[in-house]
Amino acid sequence: MTAAFRLRPSALLGALAFLMAAVMAGLLVGPVALPPGKVLAEVASRLPFLSFDSGLDARQAAIVWEIRLPRVLLGALVGAGLAVSGAAYQGVFRNPLADPYLLGVAAGAGLGATMVIVSGGATAAIPVAAFLGGLVAAAAAYALGSLGGGPRSGATLILAGVAVAAFFTAAQTFLQQKHAETVRQVFAWILGRLSTSGWSEVAILTPYVAVGVTVILMHRRLLDVLSVGEEEAGTLGVDPTRVRMAVVAAATLTTAAAVAMSGLIGFVGIIVPHTVRLLVGVSYRAILPLSVVAGAAFLVLADLTARTVLSPAEIPIGVVTAFLGAPFFALVLRTSKRGVW
Amino acid sequence: MSRKAIVAAALAATLMAASCSEGAAEAPTPSGTASFPRDVAGVTVPQRPERVVSASATHTEIIYALGAGDRVVATDLFSNYPAEAGTTPKIDAFNINVEAVASFDPDLVILAFDPGDVAPGLASLGIPTIVFFVPATLEDAYGEMTTVGEALGLEDEAARLVAQIRQDIEEIVSGVPPGEGDPPTYYHELGTDLYTVTSGTFIGTVYALLGLRNIADEADAGGFGYPQLSPEFILAADPDFIFLADTVCCGESALTVSGRPGWRELSAVREGRVIELDDDIASRWGPRIVEFLETVGSAVYPTVP
Numbered sequence: 221m222t223a224a225f226r227l228r229p230s231a232l233l234g235a236l237a238f239l240m241a242a243v244m245a246g247l248l249v250g251p252v253a254l255p256p257g258k259v260l261a262e263v264a265s266r267l268p269f270l271s272f273d274s275g276l277d278a279r280q281a282a283i284v285w286e287i288r289l290p291r292v293l294l295g296a297l298v299g300a301g302l303a304v305s306g307a308a309y310q311g312v313f314r315n316p317l318a319d320p321y322l323l324g325v326a327a328g329a330g331l332g333a334t335m336v337i338v339s340g341g342a343t344a345a346i347p348v349a350a351f352l353g354g355l356v357a358a359a360a361a362y363a364l365g366s367l368g369g370g371p372r373s374g375a376t377l378i379l380a381g382v383a384v385a386a387f388f389t390a391a392q393t394f395l396q397q398k399h400a401e402t403v404r405q406v407f408a409w410i411l412g413r414l415s416t417s418g419w420s421e422v423a424i425l426t427p428y429v430a431v432g433v434t435v436i437l438m439h440r441r442l443l444d445v446l447s448v449g450e451e452e453a454g455t456l457g458v459d460p461t462r463v464r465m466a467v468v469a470a471a472t473l474t475t476a477a478a479v480a481m482s483g484l485i486g487f488v489g490i491i492v493p494h495t496v497r498l499l500v501g502v503s504y505r506a507i508l509p510l511s512v513v514a515g516a517a518f519l520v521l522a523d524l525t526a527r528t529v530l531s532p533a534e535i536p537i538g539v540v541t542a543f544l545g546a547p548f549f550a551l552v553l554r555t556s557k558r559g560v561w
Numbered sequence: 562m563s564r565k566a567i568v569a570a571a572l573a574a575t576l577m578a579a580s581c582s583e584g585a586a587e588a589p590t591p592s593g594t595a596s597f598p599r600d601v602a603g604v605t606v607p608q609r610p611e612r613v614v615s616a617s618a619t620h621t622e623i624i625y626a627l628g629a630g631d632r633v634v635a636t637d638l639f640s641n642y643p644a645e646a647g648t649t650p651k652i653d654a655f656n657i658n659v660e661a662v663a664s665f666d667p668d669l670v671i672l673a674f675d676p677g678d679v680a681p682g683l684a685s686l687g688i689p690t691i692v693f694f695v696p697a698t699l700e701d702a703y704g705e706m707t708t709v710g711e712a713l714g715l716e717d718e719a720a721r722l723v724a725q726i727r728q729d730i731e732e733i734v735s736g737v738p739p740g741e742g743d744p745p746t747y748y749h750e751l752g753t754d755l756y757t758v759t760s761g762t763f764i765g766t767v768y769a770l771l772g773l774r775n776i777a778d779e780a781d782a783g784g785f786g787y788p789q790l791s792p793e794f795i796l797a798a799d800p801d802f803i804f805l806a807d808t809v810c811c812g813e814s815a816l817t818v819s820g821r822p823g824w825r826e827l828s829a830v831r832e833g834r835v836i837e838l839d840d841d842i843a844s845r846w847g848p849r850i851v852e853f854l855e856t857v858g859s860a861v862y863p864t865v866p
Contacts (some may be wrong), residue, residue, distance in 0.1 A: 252797040282823030283793040290822065343753065343812065400638050400653055405810060408754045416753060416792060418822030532794035533780040534755070 227506040231499075235513040239296070242517040246292035246524045251531035252283055259284050290419045294481065295523040296516035297422065298414070299488055301429040301478040303515020304508055305471035306489025307496070308436045311443040311504050312464050312471075313378055320475040320489035323381040323468070327388035328357025329479040333409050334392045338399035346409065347424070347480035353388075354476030360384045362468070377468075409483050411536040414523050417481065425481045432474030433512055439467050443504040485519070485538050491545040492518055498552045518545075601712040606689045609714040610669035614662055616654040617673030620693060621646045622847035623709045624671075627718045634665045642841065642849070659683055669712060695846070696763050699730070699770075702846040722848060729851045730770070733858045736865035737772050744774045745801040745861060748790075748829075749843075750818075752807050755790045762786040763846055771858050771865075776800045796823050802861060803829040804836050806843040813837075836860045 247263065248256045254276065262274035262284045276284065302320050309318035321327075332353020336345045358381075365380035396406050442463045445453045450460040475489075492515040493507055500506045522540040529535060598607045614635045615621040621640035624633060630645055637654035641647040652661055654674060659682035662670060670683050670690040683690040691712060696702040703723045710719020747768060749758050758765050760775040761784065768775065776798040780788040807813045815835040824830050838856060842849045858865035 251791040251794045279796050279799060279823070279826045282826045283796050286823035287793045287796065340812075397653070397656065400655055402810065403655075404752060408752060416755065416821070527791050527793075530780075530782065530788075532791045533782075533788040534791050535789075 226503070227509055228500070231506065231510060232513070235510050235517070239513050239517040239520075242520040242524075243292055243296065246295065246520045247284070247288055249524060249528060250283070250288055251527060252280075254280055254283065259288075263289065286418055290422050291414050291417060291523065292520055293422050294414050294417050294425065295520045297425050297429045298478045298482045298485065299492075299519025299522075300512045300516040301425075301432060301474040302485065302488040303492035303511040303518070304433055304436055305475045305478075307493035307504070307507050307511040308439075308443070308467050308471040309489070310493060311447060311507075312467050313375075314447060315378065316494070317490070318378070319486075320471065320478075321385070321484075321486075322378060323361040323472060324357035324385035324388055325354040325472055325475045326479060326484050327385040327392065328360075329354035329476060330410060330484070331357075331388045331392040331395070334395050334406050337402050337405050337409070338395055347421075350409075350480040351476050354479055355472065357384050357388050358468075358472040358476070411483060411538060414482050414537060421481045425477055428477035429474055432470045432477075435470035436467060436474075437508055437512075439463060439470075440504045440508045443467065443508070447502070447504065482537075485541055487538075487541040487545045488515055488519055488522075491541075491549050495549060495552050597714065599711070602691050602708050604689050604691050604712075606669065606712055608668065610667075610689075610712065612665065612667045613669045613671065613713070614652070614665055614667040615640060615671045616652060616657060616662075617671055617693060618642070618841065619845040619847045620671045620673060620705070620709055622845060622849060623706050623722075624713065626722055626848040627710055627713060627715045629713050629715060632713070634667060635662075639841075659686070663688065671709070671712075698763065698766050699850070702763070702850065703727070705846070706848075726848060726851055730854055733851075733854045733865055734770055736858065737862055738864055740772055744772050746776050746798070747773045747802040747804060748776050748795060748798070748800040749804045750807055750813070751787070751844075753811050753813060755792060755795065756787060757790055759786050759788065764843065767850065767854060768857065771854070771861060773802070773857075773861065792822065796827065799828055801829060802834050802836065803827070804838055804843070804857065806838045806840050808837045809840040834860075 248254075248259055258275045258280075261272070262276050262281055264270060265272050265274050266285060274281065305320040306318070309320065309322050310316060312318075313322070329350035330353070332349035332351070333346050335353075336342075336349040341349070361381040361384040362377065364384060365377035396403055442458055445456055445458050446460055446463060453460050493511045496507050496510045496514055500510060519537075519541070522544060523537055525540045525544065526535050526537045529540075597609050598605055600606075611632055612634045613624065613629070613632050615624055615633060616637040618637065618639040618641065621633065621636045622642055624630065625643050625646060630643070633646065633649055635650040635652055636646050638651050639654065640649070650665070652658070654672070657672070657676075657679045659679060662679075662683060663686050667688055670688055672680060672690060672692045673694070675692050680690045680692050691708070693705050693708075696705060703726070706723050706726075707716070707719050710716045710722070749764065749768070751757055757777045758775070759778045759781045760766070760769055761778075761781070765775055765786070776795070777788055777790060780790055780794065803818065805813050805815075805818065814837055815830075815833070818835060819825050819830045829835055836856065838853070842853050842856075855865070
């Protein structure tokens with residue numbers, strides 16, 4: 221093994237510093253101007269064994285503790301989950317265009333959420349239905365892809381994902397049009413947002429992202445082996461089908477949970493892994509962990525932009541991820557001397 | 562013809578033109594027997610309409626309030642008031658199929674939204690079609706009621722309806738105490754995603770009648786009228802009153818909003834000044850605007866009946 225394949229500590233430290241800066245900015249900056257010292261004091265005063273008065277009044281304290289901090293953490297969790305899932309899909313299918321919504325997770329989640337909304341179900345049921353819908357769609361894509369037989373390559377699975385996504389999207393659109401009275405609610409969900417979330421969403425999402433990220437990271441070495449080719453991997457004693465199933469399951473679970481909590485946020489799963497790849501090389505042992513950290517930082521910054529650029533109005537975060545992500549990616553692509561794939 | 566006769570004829574013509582342009586109130590003919598064809602809002606209505614399709618919930622309410630509900634043959638999906646309107650055959654106002662509308666054989670179609678080709682399409686089939694817009698003020702809303710009355714040959718009824726609404730609203734507004742100090746502030750919620758209205762919208766002008774000040778105006782740099790607020794901005798603004806216009810669509814209530822992150826620190830939540838509105842009444846500009854003013858007015862001021 222050459223040193224180029226390892227994750228360099230300097231790269232990881234750099235990414236962590238970037239994430240810390242993003243979290244700080246997310247905590248300190250917002251539509252309401254609060255003294256930075258008191259904001260940090262407020263957060264510190266909530267830590268165990270510490271109890272002092274931060275100097276903020278009750279509403280200001282609520283802005284810091286109940287709105288900004290959970291929103292920053294949720295952004296970090298969703299960004300980390302989507303970015304590492306995107307990187308995992310790209311590795312498993314050896315396809316640079318693979319994204320976290322590849323197997324129809326987004327379409328399935330959209331159908332699940334729409335079903336609850338049009339039937340007048342409780343708001344709390346929407347994330348559950350979105351999560352289940354995403355998993356059903358991914359399972360359908362996987363079943364359909366396996367039916368094809370032939371060479372069990374990723375291409376069949378990708379095509380199956382396209383077909384399933386089209387079918388679920390058609391069903392979702394039909395339901396949405398049939399119930400015009402709830403169409404605004406459906407769009408509000410689809411556009412994706414973190415803004416009205418609190419600690420409960422953070423608590424729900426954390427275990428899914430933790431498990432998903434851990435499983436994906438455990439397979440980082442095997443993804444490097446797989447990247448040289450399936451037959452070659454077989455001769456090295458790696459079962460490509462088993463690796464693919466484990467990684468796809470972990471990435472799908474993570475994506476479905478993230479989508480259920482935040483709606484559809486595009487672009488993170490493509491732009492973050494590719495940027496990391498351009499900066500540090502082609503090894504998944506470097507790309508996967510760095511995508512976790514960089515994805516978290518990217519979405520925290522995107523959300524910060526979403527709530528400050530037209531402050532005190534908000535813009536959908538999906539608009540920001542694409543608007544910031546595309547030019548940034550072009551810049552990295554232009555300055556990088558390495559090929560991508 | 563003597564000079565006197567010529568002057569008299571010119572005067573008569575002027576008066577007639579005036580009565581046409583200024584609408585129903587001055588029309589001398591008794592209602593129902595009014596002359597057709599007539600020009601209503603730039604559209605020629607050839608005869609007294611007997612088969613009306615209303616693709617606008619507000620205008621459906623106006624038609625029924627004018628007593629012409631029996632002439633309605635179809636309405637849009639949102640037309641749910643009065644209850645009879647809800648049971649008419651339905652069309653989709655935001656996805657109108659010209660052929661589907663024509664299949665009801667209407668002699669008047671009312672739209673509040675035209676993606677661009679529906680009104681011309683219906684006109685080419687010889688179906689008179691009037692397109693209304695969201696009004697900017699109460700006066701505009703009265704104008705729409707008058708126009709609907711003219712189109713139906715019910716100008717007297719429309720004049721009476723408008724006069725009654727004016728009187729009711731004056732009564733409510735007269736209960737508003739003279740302003741001292743800062744006016745009470747409010748936040749009007751359209752959805753759980755914190756979309757709201759500014760004072761520049763129709764509903765905003767109605768709140769202004771009651772002396773309330775909107776917290777969202779500074780969030781609407783573009784002047785669109787319907788900004789989406791940051792949750793922390795609402796906390797910092799701490800409005801005196803919170804009006805929920807998403808109780809039907811989204812099941813929101815004083816109880817549910819008190820559980821939102823940080824909202825229990827809001828004065829309106831702590832002191833029971835979260836008012837649950839009916840989404841439909843709070844988003845239409847028909848006769849039930851009086852109910853809206855009553856609900857809001859009596860919640861803010863004990864002196865409002």
